Amino acid sequence: MDELIRLEKLKRYYGAHLAFEAEEVVFPPGVIGLLGPNGAGKSTLLNILMGLLEPSSGRAWMLGFDAAKESREVRSRVGYMPENDSFVAGLSVLQFVSLAGELHGLRPVDARRRAHEVLSLLGLEEARYRLIEEQPTGIRQRAKLAQALINNPDLVILDEPTNGLDPAGRSAMLELISRLHREQGKSILFSSHLLGDVERVCDSVVILDKGKVLAHGAVAALASSRTNSYRLQVSGSAEVCGRLLRERGVRLEALPSKAGAPSQDFIAILPEGADTKLLFEAFAAGGEGEPGCLLSGLWPHEENLETVFERIVAGEAGGSPND
Amino acid sequence: MTEESLEINESDLLSPSPEATVVDRWTLSSAPRESRAAAMAWWPVARIGLKLVVKRRIFKVFIGLGLINFLFFSAMIYFLAGLAAQLKGQRFGQGPLEFARNFIFTGTGESFRDFITSQNTVVMLLLAISGAVLVGNDFRFRSLTFYLSKPLERWQYFLGKLVATSLLVSMLTLLPCLALFIEYGLFGDTFDYFFESRRILFGILAYGLLVSIGMSILLLGVAALLQRTISIVMVWGLIFIFLPIVTEVVHEAARSSEYWKLLDFWFLLQWCSNAFFGIESELYSGQPWCPIAALAAWFGAALWAFWSKTRAVEVVS
Amino acid sequence: MNPVSIRDLAKWYGEIAGLNKVNLELQPGITGLVGPNGAGKSTLMKILTGQLKASYGEALIFGKDVWKTPAARRRLGYSPEGDSFYEDMSVLAFVRAMGRLCGLGGSADALAREALGKTGALGFAGKRLKACSKGMRQRAKLAQALVHKPDILVLDEPLNGIDATGRREMLRLFEELAGAGATVIVSSHILEEIEAVTSRIVFLAQGKVIASGALAEVRGLLKDHPLKLLVTASDPRKLGARLLESGLVTGIVFQRRAGELAEDDLVLSVPQVESFYRALPGLARELGIGIDRLVPLDASAEAVFGYLVGEEMGGSA
Numbered sequence: 001m002d003e004l005i006r007l008e009k010l011k012r013y014y015g016a017h018l019a020f021e022a023e024e025v026v027f028p029p030g031v032i033g034l035l036g037p038n039g040a041g042k043s044t045l046l047n048i049l050m051g052l053l054e055p056s057s058g059r060a061w062m063l064g065f066d067a068a069k070e071s072r073e074v075r076s077r078v079g080y081m082p083e084n085d086s087f088v089a090g091l092s093v094l095q096f097v098s099l100a101g102e103l104h105g106l107r108p109v110d111a112r113r114r115a116h117e118v119l120s121l122l123g124l125e126e127a128r129y130r131l132i133e134e135q136p137t138g139i140r141q142r143a144k145l146a147q148a149l150i151n152n153p154d155l156v157i158l159d160e161p162t163n164g165l166d167p168a169g170r171s172a173m174l175e176l177i178s179r180l181h182r183e184q185g186k187s188i189l190f191s192s193h194l195l196g197d198v199e200r201v202c203d204s205v206v207i208l209d210k211g212k213v214l215a216h217g218a219v220a221a222l223a224s225s226r227t228n229s230y231r232l233q234v235s236g237s238a239e240v241c242g243r244l245l246r247e248r249g250v251r252l253e254a255l256p257s258k259a260g261a262p263s264q265d266f267i268a269i270l271p272e273g274a275d276t277k278l279l280f281e282a283f284a285a286g287g288e289g290e291p292g293c294l295l296s297g298l299w300p301h302e303e304n305l306e307t308v309f310e311r312i313v314a315g316e317a318g319g320s321p322n323d
Numbered sequence: 324m325t326e327e328s329l330e331i332n333e334s335d336l337l338s339p340s341p342e343a344t345v346v347d348r349w350t351l352s353s354a355p356r357e358s359r360a361a362a363m364a365w366w367p368v369a370r371i372g373l374k375l376v377v378k379r380r381i382f383k384v385f386i387g388l389g390l391i392n393f394l395f396f397s398a399m400i401y402f403l404a405g406l407a408a409q410l411k412g413q414r415f416g417q418g419p420l421e422f423a424r425n426f427i428f429t430g431t432g433e434s435f436r437d438f439i440t441s442q443n444t445v446v447m448l449l450l451a452i453s454g455a456v457l458v459g460n461d462f463r464f465r466s467l468t469f470y471l472s473k474p475l476e477r478w479q480y481f482l483g484k485l486v487a488t489s490l491l492v493s494m495l496t497l498l499p500c501l502a503l504f505i506e507y508g509l510f511g512d513t514f515d516y517f518f519e520s521r522r523i524l525f526g527i528l529a530y531g532l533l534v535s536i537g538m539s540i541l542l543l544g545v546a547a548l549l550q551r552t553i554s555i556v557m558v559w560g561l562i563f564i565f566l567p568i569v570t571e572v573v574h575e576a577a578r579s580s581e582y583w584k585l586l587d588f589w590f591l592l593q594w595c596s597n598a599f600f601g602i603e604s605e606l607y608s609g610q611p612w613c614p615i616a617a618l619a620a621w622f623g624a625a626l627w628a629f630w631s632k633t634r635a636v637e638v639v640s
Numbered sequence: 641m642n643p644v645s646i647r648d649l650a651k652w653y654g655e656i657a658g659l660n661k662v663n664l665e666l667q668p669g670i671t672g673l674v675g676p677n678g679a680g681k682s683t684l685m686k687i688l689t690g691q692l693k694a695s696y697g698e699a700l701i702f703g704k705d706v707w708k709t710p711a712a713r714r715r716l717g718y719s720p721e722g723d724s725f726y727e728d729m730s731v732l733a734f735v736r737a738m739g740r741l742c743g744l745g746g747s748a749d750a751l752a753r754e755a756l757g758k759t760g761a762l763g764f765a766g767k768r769l770k771a772c773s774k775g776m777r778q779r780a781k782l783a784q785a786l787v788h789k790p791d792i793l794v795l796d797e798p799l800n801g802i803d804a805t806g807r808r809e810m811l812r813l814f815e816e817l818a819g820a821g822a823t824v825i826v827s828s829h830i831l832e833e834i835e836a837v838t839s840r841i842v843f844l845a846q847g848k849v850i851a852s853g854a855l856a857e858v859r860g861l862l863k864d865h866p867l868k869l870l871v872t873a874s875d876p877r878k879l880g881a882r883l884l885e886s887g888l889v890t891g892i893v894f895q896r897r898a899g900e901l902a903e904d905d906l907v908l909s910v911p912q913v914e915s916f917y918r919a920l921p922g923l924a925r926e927l928g929i930g931i932d933r934l935v936p937l938d939a940s941a942e943a944v945f946g947y948l949v950g951e952e953m954g955g956s957a
């Protein structure tokens with residue numbers, strides 16, 4: 001399968017308001033991040049993709065099926081993990097996940113077997129026999145993920161999957177999601193406001209705003225990188241560092257620091273033809289003097305997802321590098 | 324003891340036993356794709372609904388009440404049969420037997436109708452309490468988001484809920500009534516009763532189904548709209564207790580038109596039951612299409628309420 | 641006198657210690673409050689805002705006990721985690737009402753508008769809370785915490801539901817307020833966001849403060865976990881051997897790097913960080929090796945949190 005999702009001249013109106021439109025967009029299999037401000041049209045798009053909302057015009061193809069006309073086929077091959085809690089009150093985690101299986105057409109016995117398997121995969125052991133509504137957030141999120149996986153879907157749609165999870169839980173959930181792709185070959189559509197999560201897990205992103213697809217592709221492809229510029233972190237006297245570096249022709253831009261203290265974070269732009277050895281020369285000198293200055297962090301300065309997102313949503317030219 | 328030369332195959336020592344494996348929990352067996360027809364997707368909805376109601380303790384109370392009533396009727400039939408056998412051939416026994424037949428259980432349509440009608444109160448109470456569990460909670464806890472994200476259409480969801488509720492009600496009305504019918508027939512001398520009473524059987528089935536499905540539709544509408552038990556109980560009481568009292572007062576005391584009775588759901592059920600069993604009655608002397616229209620209005624309103632609430636649910640919000 | 645002073649605070653629920661032996665002195669600026677679910681963060685914040693009575697110890701706001709002196713809460717603004725509002729009120733009416741509760745009087749309307757402007761909620765100020773999305777409600781909640789210009793802000797998961805751009809705007813707002821002299825306490829699970837605005841973090845687990853202070857210093861105190869540094873060098877093996885010889889590192893792991901012609905990266909365990917930084921440039925120059933990357937892998941708030949709470953990063957619980 002080389003096309004996961006295809007949008008063809010898709011438009012959806014609510015009355016006179018155009019909630020979403022896309023001319024010709026193709027998403028390849030993989031882990032895709034779906035980003036956009038509130039009201040950008042994410043829910044409209046997801047509803048259309050799952051076949052729950054009919055486009056006003058145009059078509060959406062999911063896994064090779066027409067989302068509007070073959071909605072059942074789509075939903076039987078896709079798993080959806082909603083943002084809000086949505087479960088059937090009064091059931092245990094196991095019964096809930098089994099019900100999900102039965103709704104996919106499995107016999108009760110098969111559904112229960114699969115439910116046990118999926119729950120073990122997600123690490124839910126004794127909790128599976130307890131009532132869902134009484135479980136803490138971490139367990140409930142994983143139960144939600146379990147019901148999305150019960151039918152061994154080719155594509156899993158996750159809406160804010162780390163919502164309410166503490167740092168350890170969040171890390172575990174992101175790892176689980178990565179492994180679903182790496183070990184099971186599933187494609188994932190990951191919708192989130194937390195750019196850190198998306199960056200950690202996704203191969204490519206789709207950025208929406210005001211009902212349009214502003215950009216899509218791998219983060220690295222969307223980022224613009226300035227060659228020969230590096231991020232520097234220093235400890236000790238920043239002025240001494242600054243002086244030593246400027247002497248050697250390095251341009252420095254200080255980044256804003258917390259709490260008004262002098263900045264220890266810089267972007268260093270090396271002169272033409274120089275490499276990092278120049279920086280180390282400067283710091284070798286800096287380490288000897290008193291007050292000294294030490295290099296405590298160095299990496300090539302690239303745009304990360306946050307800056308890419310900010311730039312694209314703010315309206316700069318953000319075409320798809322896949323064009 | 325003979326000495327045997329030991330033959331050691333070196334390769335056995337160095338290679339791991341082929342039986343040893345470490346099972347990777349990340350290997351999922353591939354799921355059998357749909358083994359059940361897509362059109363039957365509503366059945367799990369029904370089953371889970373029933374299961375959630377039956378699990379509660381209060382359910383046993385209502386089943387108990389319904390059962391007592393059923394046993395009472397059942398015992399009456401048994402008593403009659405026994406009485407008839409005892410008094411067979413005895414000249415003076417015919418009197419008491421006639422009396423028993425006329426006043427305790429006649430075996431005509433009226434008796435079966437009366438049985439179902441006597442169960443209606445228990446049914447009403449049971450539905451009021453179960454409305455939240457059957458339907459209301461689905462809206463409160465956003466279960467519909469879960470259901471609709473699966474290969475399940477909205478009408479299948481409705482059908483599942485309807486079947487669950489109807490089954491619940493028919494367990495108290497239609498099914499025991501059929502059991503009584505069979506019991507009565509079995510106690511007769513011949514099996515002619517069954518052939519002669521086709522109209523009665525039709526009446527039982529029709530009335531039973533009307534009560535089962537009809538009250539279910541009403542409940543689905545009310546529960547979808549109100550969602551919490553207390554609200555459902557209050558509105559349910561309004562429909563089944565308050566309105567009948569008001570219409571009675573207005574009709575009797577103020578001697579107003581008979582058509583006020585159409586607001587009383589119990590009246591509508593009774594009128595239909597008489598029609599199904601072919602029983603003549605002075606209950607109502609107005610136009611026959613009015614009760615039918617009134618029933619249609621009740622059902623229409625309930626269906627509309629349920630439908631608009633489910634339509635309003637967006638899976639991705 | 642510190643704005644917030646918590647001394648020997650404890651809170652028991654029956655036998656269970658929700659909080660025990662908590663001592664904190666907070667200055668103006670932003671302090672992050674971090675801990676697993678159930679660690680006692682909400683309990684601490686509820687006690688600090690006067691909603692819960694401490695079982696032992698005291699919580700002081702500018703020297704006044706917050707439970708005994710309700711008036712002390714005038715200088716406090718609180719944005720709780722939960723989602724419960726007066727649904728029928730408009731956003732503006734809600735913030736205005738909250739402002740009046742804090743004693744604002746006639747200026748409540750103007751101040752409410754100002755607060756809504758700061759949190760980006762002016763655009764929908766007339767909308768009913770019932771009709772607002774999660775992000776809008778969150779902004780309304782933050783506005784009501786700011787409306788009376790408090791000196792102390794207690795924020796529990798303040799960015800919940802807000803989109804990516806909004807998050808950064810709100811973080812900048814907190815920085816502004818802290819810069820103007822407010823004492824801001826932010827509890828959040830999104831550690832990278834806390835790290836972006838402050839280095840002062842309080843780590844809470846199982847009702848106790850397990851660490852507090854500037855992040856870098858706390859990291860330095862974790863002697864059991866020498867800093868892991870990632871180094872990308874032109875000749876990793878030569879550099880690695882030299883570092884081992886020098887005793888500056890206690891362990892080296894070679895890590896595969898993505899890319900066709902990429903050399904391995906070095907992941908070094910460095911017990912004495914400052915000595916290492918001091919020596920590295922000289923070593924690199926001596927060996928003629930270019931270093932393109934020097935990144936601490938486990939000095940982030942998230943890594944420190946993991947070490948403190950003792951769980952494996954990325955494991956499944």
